[in-house]
Amino acid sequence: MKRIIAFLDERLPLRELEIQLKKPLPKHTNWLFSLGSMALFLLLLQAVTGAFLAFYYSPSPDHAYDAVNYITQEVPFGAFVRGLHHWGASAMVVIVFLHLLRVVIYGSYKAPRELTWIVGVVLLLVVLGFGFTGYLLPWDGKAYWATVVGTKVAGMVPLIGETITKILRGGEEIGAVTLTRFYAIHTIWLPFLVFALVGLHLFFVRFYGSSGLPKNTPEEMQAGVPFYPHQVFEDAVAIFILFIVLAGLALFVPVPLEEIANPTDASYDPRPEWYFLFLFQLLTYFEGPLEVMGAFVIPTLVILLLVFLPFLDRRERLSLRKRPVALTITSLSVVLIVILTILGGRSPKLETEPSQATVDQAQESQETQETAPADTGVFDFNIEDGQ
Numbered sequence: 001m002k003r004i005i006a007f008l009d010e011r012l013p014l015r016e017l018e019i020q021l022k023k024p025l026p027k028h029t030n031w032l033f034s035l036g037s038m039a040l041f042l043l044l045l046q047a048v049t050g051a052f053l054a055f056y057y058s059p060s061p062d063h064a065y066d067a068v069n070y071i072t073q074e075v076p077f078g079a080f081v082r083g084l085h086h087w088g089a090s091a092m093v094v095i096v097f098l099h100l101l102r103v104v105i106y107g108s109y110k111a112p113r114e115l116t117w118i119v120g121v122v123l124l125l126v127v128l129g130f131g132f133t134g135y136l137l138p139w140d141g142k143a144y145w146a147t148v149v150g151t152k153v154a155g156m157v158p159l160i161g162e163t164i165t166k167i168l169r170g171g172e173e174i175g176a177v178t179l180t181r182f183y184a185i186h187t188i189w190l191p192f193l194v195f196a197l198v199g200l201h202l203f204f205v206r207f208y209g210s211s212g213l214p215k216n217t218p219e220e221m222q223a224g225v226p227f228y229p230h231q232v233f234e235d236a237v238a239i240f241i242l243f244i245v246l247a248g249l250a251l252f253v254p255v256p257l258e259e260i261a262n263p264t265d266a267s268y269d270p271r272p273e274w275y276f277l278f279l280f281q282l283l284t285y286f287e288g289p290l291e292v293m294g295a296f297v298i299p300t301l302v303i304l305l306l307v308f309l310p311f312l313d314r315r316e317r318l319s320l321r322k323r324p325v326a327l328t329i330t331s332l333s334v335v336l337i338v339i340l341t342i343l344g345g346r347s348p349k350l351e352t353e354p355s356q357a358t359v360d361q362a363q364e365s366q367e368t369q370e371t372a373p374a375d376t377g378v379f380d381f382n383i384e385d386g387q
């Protein structure tokens with residue numbers, strides 16, 4: 001072992017790595033500083049479980065639903081892996097949001113960490129992008145209709161809205177191209193983006209060092225315990241607890257899979273995933289020409305406000321209790337998001353109408369399937385009887 005270490009030591013900057021790992025933390029930190037590492041763990045968990053799901057999944061309207069059903073019912077540990085991926089996605093949104101709140105509460109977005117914060121805001125959007133594109137993949141009723149609504153909302157963006165909807169859908173309607181496109185975005189484009197951004201985010205985190213609690217004096221900023229092993233141990237404990245919770249959910253709470261998508265069923269009551277319900281609810285307050293407010297103006301203003309927060313709030317770092325304006329805005333925002341989310345889950349059905357093209361397309365596809373030769377076995381997702 002010693003010889004291996006000596007060999008590696010001669011060839012790699014191990015000493016530099018050790019110096020980095022043992023850098024002291026600020027004197028005052030707490031377990032909320034593990035939320036970033038928990039988000040990182042979830043990202044890796046999503047990558048690994050997603051890679052296993054991709055072994056069986058097939059992004060075509062004829063096979064996607066059967067593939068997901070097959071994973072859940074036939075593949076060894078398939079339901080567990082799908083459960084981890086499903087609950088992991090929700091956990092990711094919760095943990096990233098809490099991480100953001102922690103950063104706001106302790107004013108950690110302030111100079112010199114503005115870039116860390118801005119990359120973080122983009123990461124939040126990418127995480128939501130994963131949720132939006134992943135929701136369509138099982139190709140069941142809720143997946144299909146939520147995407148009809150979601151892509152329609154994207155179409156309300158002034159000037160370029162129609163183009164965005166067409167690019168997302170891969171045409172006028174939601175169909176085979178949409179599913180392939182969402183799958184490509186979900187498994188190739190966003191992962192590239194997220195890992196590049198996380199790399200940058202972590203580089204900035206290391207470069208500026210942990211911000212610690214606002215009460216640290218300049219002398220106390222480097223007077224705490226070393227990052228390794230202390231913080232690493234605390235992060236590992238937090239990650240372990242998180243994993244136990246997720247494994248419990250994956251084992252005991254089945255992931256929903258409704259009937260296969262029926263594009264002609266206009267009676268379907270579309271609902272997005274829970275973390276988009278607040279936006280969905282916001283839309284219901286604006287009608288006609290004002291729709292653009294809920295679909296574009298307000299969300300864009302909120303994103304811009306988040307991006308520029310470090311430049312708008314330039315005062316020195318104090319604990320949130322001593323920043324009454326920030327405390328009020330943060331608390332009101334959280335309460336508003338929670339209320340809108342609850343209301344969004346209960347709001348009355350949105351009007352959905354299949355276009356004539358969709359009805360024709362569905363009929364055509366049904367006729368082709370009826371006259372098509374028996375399954376060639378290339379995509380054989382048959383579920384054994386009696387299991």
Ligand code: HEM
Nearest residue numbers: 033035036037039040100108116117120121123124210211
């Ligand atoms: C995929 C999502 C994300 C991952 C994996 C991630 C990861 C991390 C990690 C590991 C840390 C260091 C530990 C900690 O302070 O908790 C950190 C710090 C930080 N993150 Fe994130 N983060 C993510 C999203 C965000 C978001 C959405 C924001 C805010 C908009 C953000 C802003 C920051 C800031 C400002 C710091 C420095 C905090 C300090 O020095 O005290 N991050 N992040």
